[in-house]
Amino acid sequence: MKAYQEKAAQYSEQFSKINKRYNSISLLRLLSVFLFLFFMYYYIKTNETLNVIFAILSFVGFLFLMRIHSKLSFQKLLTNALLKINTNEISFLKREKLPFENGIEFNDFHHPYAYDLDIFGDHSLFQNLNRTATFIGKKTLAEQLLVANSNTVILENQEAVNELKSKFDWRQEFLALATISNDSKSSYDSIIRWNSSKNNALPKVIVVLSFVLPTLFFGFLAAYFVTSKAILLSYSTYVFIANLIVVGRSLKRIQSEIAQADNVDKIIKQYSLLVEKIETENFQSQKLIQLQKQLVSKNATASIHLKQLSELFSRMDTISNLVTATLFNGTFLFNLHVLKALLKWKDNYSLELEKWISIIGELEALSSLANLAYNNPDFVFPEINSAYKISFSNLSHPLLNPETRVGNDTRFYPESFMILTGSNMSGKSTFLRSLGVNMVLGGIGSVVCATEANIHPLPVLVSMRLSDSLSDSESYFFAEIKRLKQIMNALEEQPAFVLLDEILRGTNSDDKRNGTIEVVKKIIAKKAIGAIATHDIEVCLTTNEYPEILTNQCFEVEIQNNELHFDYKLRAGICKNKSATFLMQKMGVI
Numbered sequence: 001m002k003a004y005q006e007k008a009a010q011y012s013e014q015f016s017k018i019n020k021r022y023n024s025i026s027l028l029r030l031l032s033v034f035l036f037l038f039f040m041y042y043y044i045k046t047n048e049t050l051n052v053i054f055a056i057l058s059f060v061g062f063l064f065l066m067r068i069h070s071k072l073s074f075q076k077l078l079t080n081a082l083l084k085i086n087t088n089e090i091s092f093l094k095r096e097k098l099p100f101e102n103g104i105e106f107n108d109f110h111h112p113y114a115y116d117l118d119i120f121g122d123h124s125l126f127q128n129l130n131r132t133a134t135f136i137g138k139k140t141l142a143e144q145l146l147v148a149n150s151n152t153v154i155l156e157n158q159e160a161v162n163e164l165k166s167k168f169d170w171r172q173e174f175l176a177l178a179t180i181s182n183d184s185k186s187s188y189d190s191i192i193r194w195n196s197s198k199n200n201a202l203p204k205v206i207v208v209l210s211f212v213l214p215t216l217f218f219g220f221l222a223a224y225f226v227t228s229k230a231i232l233l234s235y236s237t238y239v240f241i242a243n244l245i246v247v248g249r250s251l252k253r254i255q256s257e258i259a260q261a262d263n264v265d266k267i268i269k270q271y272s273l274l275v276e277k278i279e280t281e282n283f284q285s286q287k288l289i290q291l292q293k294q295l296v297s298k299n300a301t302a303s304i305h306l307k308q309l310s311e312l313f314s315r316m317d318t319i320s321n322l323v324t325a326t327l328f329n330g331t332f333l334f335n336l337h338v339l340k341a342l343l344k345w346k347d348n349y350s351l352e353l354e355k356w357i358s359i360i361g362e363l364e365a366l367s368s369l370a371n372l373a374y375n376n377p378d379f380v381f382p383e384i385n386s387a388y389k390i391s392f393s394n395l396s397h398p399l400l401n402p403e404t405r406v407g408n409d410t411r412f413y414p415e416s417f418m419i420l421t422g423s424n425m426s427g428k429s430t431f432l433r434s435l436g437v438n439m440v441l442g443g444i445g446s447v448v449c450a451t452e453a454n455i456h457p458l459p460v461l462v463s464m465r466l467s468d469s470l471s472d473s474e475s476y477f478f479a480e481i482k483r484l485k486q487i488m489n490a491l492e493e494q495p496a497f498v499l500l501d502e503i504l505r506g507t508n509s510d511d512k513r514n515g516t517i518e519v520v521k522k523i524i525a526k527k528a529i530g531a532i533a534t535h536d537i538e539v540c541l542t543t544n545e546y547p548e549i550l551t552n553q554c555f556e557v558e559i560q561n562n563e564l565h566f567d568y569k570l571r572a573g574i575c576k577n578k579s580a581t582f583l584m585q586k587m588g589v590i
Contacts, residue, residue, distance in 0.1 A: 003168065004089045011083040018079055022072045025065055032062040074180075081176035092128075093375065095401065102127040106142035112490065113462040116499075117436045119145050125437055128399055131171075131371045133178035134274075135188040136357050137364025144365055144444045148459045151384050156287040157366065157445020158381045163285045164370035171367045174277050178364060181270030188357070190264050194257070195353050199346050202339070206250060210340065213243050214332035240330040247329040247336055254319055254339050265313035272306035274360050279303055288366075291359050297349060302356045305349055312342045369446040372398070382442040382453035388495065389413045390439075390529060393452035397434040398441070407450070408570040410435070415551035417524050418531035419540050421575035422555030427568040428533040429464065431555070432499045435531065436462055439497050458529065459494065461487045464501040477507065484519060491526035498523055498530035509536075517542055524549050540574045 036058040043051035088099045103126040109115050118124045126145060132138045149157070164171060217239040224232040247254075279301050283289050295302040315338045318324045328334035373379060376398070394407030408431065412418070422428045438448040443457040463483045480503060490496055503519060504512040513536050520532060520542055531553075534540070543550040554575035558565045
């Protein structure tokens with residue numbers, strides 16, 4: 001918190017200074033325009049050469065001030081973004097608000113755990129983790145939260161996240177550059193659409209004319225100034241018109257290239273700055289070094305190539321300005337030459353472009369995980385094993401208030417599957433979600449909410465919170481049966497970490513009990529690791545049949561001073577106390 005407060009104060013002061021300079025330069029720029037007009041007026045009036053000199057100096061001053069103004073404008077945007085980053089973190093750590101995008105567009109009700117574990121949506125894991133500002137960054141982080149990685153990838157990610165954790169200023173500056181890009185899905189889609197579109201070469205006749213006609217135009221024009229023969233000026237005019245006809249023949253192709261990537265020159269320019277930020281940093285971890293190495297192509301860095309592409313798109317936009325387009329194209333076929341350069345760029349780097357953008361997304365996702373580690377110094381990177389051993393010390397849910405959350409020690413060896421009992425509100429579902437969320441975090445190379453952890457990364461399969469699918473005309477019960485079928489099918493392919501919470505709620509007690517017992521037997525037969533929460537004590541007796549695999553754990557509730565008391569501590573054995581009857585009596589229901 002202290003680091004963010006210090007940075008917020010620093011950037012607030014910087015922003016104030018930059019803003020004063022920005023306003024001063026704006027006034028001076030306006031004054032230079034006024035002086036230019038003033039001296040030009042007096043030159044016309046008096047015909048004194050000195051006024052022309054002062055007018056020219058005023059115009060040069062205006063151009064100089066324009067450059068300073070442009071730099072200050074960028075610094076102002078960047079500093080404001082840095083200020084906002086730190087104020088957002090302060091609000092987040094104070095638990096006042098969640099000012100980050102929630103990724104709800106990535107939610108998938110058919111995913112094995114995305115909906116059940118609140119990976120996306122308001123107050124979700126994604127929203128708490130998300131420190132991305134580009135669409136590709138957000139997409140990459142979402143995709144990482146939905147897939148299981150190999151042990152090698154997890155260890156590489158851990159090393160990269162741990163390094164980025166210490167690069168506080170770099171992470172914030174990188175995020176600020178991403179923020180001011182104003183990137184969006186539509187911008188990203190436009191770039192990818194342009195990059196993947198067919199790159200048909202221009203007709204050879206057009207290519208030849210693009211050199212011949214401008215040469216003729218300037219040749220005739222130069223000859224006219226030397227000889228003063230009016231016929232040469234007429235020839236220049238004919239060539240000027242011929243140039244416009246040639247551009248007109250290619251206008252559809254030019255407009256097609258622009259339409260496929262409309263208004264993306266500024267986004268690509270920001271991509272180049274983000275890539276340059278990656279290129280120039282001194283990384284130590286293997287993954288970050290490998291990503292850095294991929295940003296070199298044909299003896300030049302990706303940032304240089306991206307700046308070239310941005311400049312080409314910016315130049316191509318001149319076609320929409322009638323006066324500029326007529327003048328530039330009539331003289332030397334400007335937009336035709338830009339089109340050729342654009343097609344050549346695509347030929348050379350189209351296979352690289354998407355990779356470069358994806359590296360930006362990768363760094364944003366890793367930076368988000370590094371931010372989680374930085375904000376929670378008590379979280380740990382889990383040790384990774386291949387022996388199907390999973391254990392946590394002081395495990396809790398990372399989204400709970402750190403001042404009030406209660407941690408629990410748990411392990412899934414030698415017994416690999418837990419039958420969990422406890423009264424309502426005792427903490428069963430929160431514990432299951434804590435297991436699931438931390439397995440997801442551990443499986444992508446993040447820190448986990450525990451003081452010690454050792455995991456075998458496995459696919460996570462969950463049936464905890466399904467909803468009626470009205471659009472598919474499905475009842476809750478049928479949706480749950482489909483989810484259980486999905487889990488069984490996945491277990492046919494490989495072992496997984498399975499979490500079940502009060503399954504088969506849509507049927508009668510005997511059917512539910514018998515069905516739950518059979519589900520537990522089938523799951524453990526498929527070598528699943530995990531836990532099932534139940535209120536049915538008879539389900540717990542299944543441990544007598546499989547004492548080496550099943551274990552009973554519970555959360556208890558106590559009645560103290562005529563009030564329910566939950567300590568949310570995991571205990572060995574079967575739950576004995578119940579709260580429903582007491583609550584209904586206390587509230588006058590029965």
